[in-house]
Amino acid sequence: MxxxxxxxxxxxxxxxxxxxxxxxxxxxxxxxxxxxxxxxxxxxxxxxxxxxxxxGTQVLTHITCVACGTSEYLSFVPQDASQALCKACFGRQRREQKPDRRH
Ligand SMILES: [Zn+2]
Ligand SMILES: [Zn+2]
Incomplete structure (x- = not known):
């Protein structure tokens, strides 16, 4: 074979x-x-x-947080710089927008 x-x-x-x-x-x-x-x-x-x-020239956008007034530099361009939130407030807002459904 x-x-x-x-x-x-x-x-x-x-x-x-x-x-x-x-x-x-x-x-x-x-x-x-x-x-x-x-x-x-x-x-x-x-x-x-x-x-x-x-x-090393990262584009930083200077914003003044509309919620707490903090001046901060963001590493991205927000959709509306006049309505921008600092990272802390942005994180808080995101948590608040997400309803906590614990029952
Ligand atoms: Zn080519
Ligand atoms: Zn803030």
């Missing part, structure tokens, strides 16, 4: 064709890679992110 050996798997990874979501260029990925950008755009994106990280 002759045993036909299956073709060896995993030696040659099947490359998948992908299209870069930024520049539209085609590039190939091995099955375990999950990139949406071609190597060129990926490197560009990486450099941009690295620069943003290293510069």
């Amino acid at each position: 002759r045993v036909v050996k299956p073709a060896p798997r995993g030696e040659v990874p099947t490359l998948r064709e992908k299209t870069c979501s930024t520049c539209g260029a085609g590039f190939t990925l091995t099955p375990d890679q999950k990139f949406f950008l071609c190597p060129e755009c990926y490197a560009q994106e990486y450099r941009r992110n690295a620069k943003a990280r290293s510069s």
